[in-house]
Amino acid sequence: MAASPADPAPRRLEHLSWPQLQAAAQRPGSTVVWPFGAFEQHGPHLPLGTDGLFADRLLDAVLADLPAELPIWRLPLQSLGFSPEHGAFAGTLSLPAEAVLQLVETVGRQLASAGFERLVLFNGHGGQIALLQVAARQLRAAVPQLGVLPCFLWSGPAGVMELLPEPERSQGLHAGLAETSLMLQLAPELVGEARPVDGLASAAPPAGWSLEGAVPNAWLTTDLSASGVVGDARGANGELGAALQGRLVEGWRQLLLELLHSAWPPRQGWKPQP
Numbered sequence: 185m186a187a188s189p190a191d192p193a194p195r196r197l198e199h200l201s202w203p204q205l206q207a208a209a210q211r212p213g214s215t216v217v218w219p220f221g222a223f224e225q226h227g228p229h230l231p232l233g234t235d236g237l238f239a240d241r242l243l244d245a246v247l248a249d250l251p252a253e254l255p256i257w258r259l260p261l262q263s264l265g266f267s268p269e270h271g272a273f274a275g276t277l278s279l280p281a282e283a284v285l286q287l288v289e290t291v292g293r294q295l296a297s298a299g300f301e302r303l304v305l306f307n308g309h310g311g312q313i314a315l316l317q318v319a320a321r322q323l324r325a326a327v328p329q330l331g332v333l334p335c336f337l338w339s340g341p342a343g344v345m346e347l348l349p350e351p352e353r354s355q356g357l358h359a360g361l362a363e364t365s366l367m368l369q370l371a372p373e374l375v376g377e378a379r380p381v382d383g384l385a386s387a388a389p390p391a392g393w394s395l396e397g398a399v400p401n402a403w404l405t406t407d408l409s410a411s412g413v414v415g416d417a418r419g420a421n422g423e424l425g426a427a428l429q430g431r432l433v434e435g436w437r438q439l440l441l442e443l444l445h446s447a448w449p450p451r452q453g454w455k456p457q458p
Contacts, residue, residue, distance in 0.1 A: 195247045197257045209299035211255040213444055216300050218291070219243045219258065220316065222265035222309035225273035225405075227359035227413035229376035230367055232275045234359070236263045239308030239337055241370050242429065246436045254444050262287070266312040272406045281315055288319035289326060296330040302443070305334040310357070310396075324449075331449035338362075341435015347427050352416055357383070357395065358405070360415020362428060369425025383414030 197205060197216065208214060221236020231237070240261045247258060267278040279287075292303050303323070305316050313336050320334040338344060345353050352361045359380075367375050389401055395408075408414050 194252070195257050196260075198260055200257075205298065208255065208257060209295075213255050213302070214300045215256045215302040215304065215440075215444060216295055217243060217247070217256065217258045217304040217306050217440075218262065220262045220265055220305060220307040220309065220312065222267045222312065223263060223275075223277040224265075224267040224270040224309075224311075225276050225412040226363065227378070227380055227382075227411055227417070229378040229380070229417065230359050230363060231371075231374045232277075233263060234363060234367060235265070235308035236261050237371060237374075238363075238366060239306055242337065242432055242436070243306055245429075245433045246440065249433065249437045250440065250444075254441075256440065256444060259291075265309050266315050267309070269311055269402075269404050270412070272404070273412050284312065284315055285319045285322060288316070289323050292323040292330060292332065293327055296327040300330070302331040302333065302449070304440075304443070305332070306337065307335060308337045310336065310338070329449075333443070335439075337432065337436075340439055341432055344428060344431045344435065347424065347431065355383075356415030358409075358412070358414040360413060360417050361420055361424070362415075364417040364420035365422070365425035366428050367425070368420060368422040369429050372422065379418045379420065380411040380413040381416045381418060382411040383409035 197208075200208065219236070219239035221233060221239050223232050224235070225232065226234040243258060247256065250256060264277055264279050266281055266284050267276055270276040271278060288305070295303055305320060307313065307316050313334075316334040320332040324330065324332045348356065348362055356362060364375065364379075389395060393401060395401055395403055405412060405414070
């Protein structure tokens with residue numbers, strides 16, 4: 185059966201034969217997107233694979249909206265990530281940082297060797313943003329011809345956070361209003377009935393410091409929460425989830441279009457004059 189325009193299967197590298205992959209890699213601007221998730225607690229109401237489910241399904245929606253002729257494909261979801269902050273809660277499985285660094289470099293080198301020009305690390309887990317940025321920098325230094333772009337699902341498109349009220353916008357860090365609403369839109373059968381409010385009244389960092397942002401802390405979830413939630417999920421609903429999904433998909437569609445129509449990375453790096 186031929187794939188429909190909304191079917192992401194033609195974009196999946198694992199569905200290609202090796203000659204098809206070889207031909208794909210040789211196309212000008214060939215780009216691979218690799219979704220990253222995590223296997224970690226998300227309170228008593230969301231599944232352990234929440235971050236990966238978001239990255240996986242939203243990426244499929246984004247790719248399905250791109251013109252079929254564009255040279256972009258995806259890898260399977262990397263569902264285990266770096267989650268030591270949630271280690272005190274049952275079910276959390278976390279890779280060591282060194283394993284993630286090695287994984288990205290190993291796969292990236294092989295993609296570059298095949299001829300691909302760009303690798304986008306499409307990450308759904310906030311706790312590994314910095315680690316994937318380090319992995320991307322190391323990979324780019326090792327394979328300069330490969331453009332490497334480490335992205336965080338929630339912070340690329342414009343207008344996403346504006347859908348959330350305060351204090352949830354700035355303090356709902358984990359399994360709160362946004363994640364619960366998005367899961368109610370994407371996979372409501374996986375959402376439990378509990379709606380915890382936790383982590384918002386805990387001791388604040390010292391003046392001038394923050395949990396995340398400009399002056400962040402290496403916080404552990406148990407510093408903030410007994411339930412695993414850092415936020416307020418009581419107002420979560422599918423309508424908000426649909427709005428979040430719409431802005432995320434459209435925002436990433438636009439960002440990937442800009443990338444695919446660009447000449448990044450430069451083929452000739454700048455060199456100082458003698």
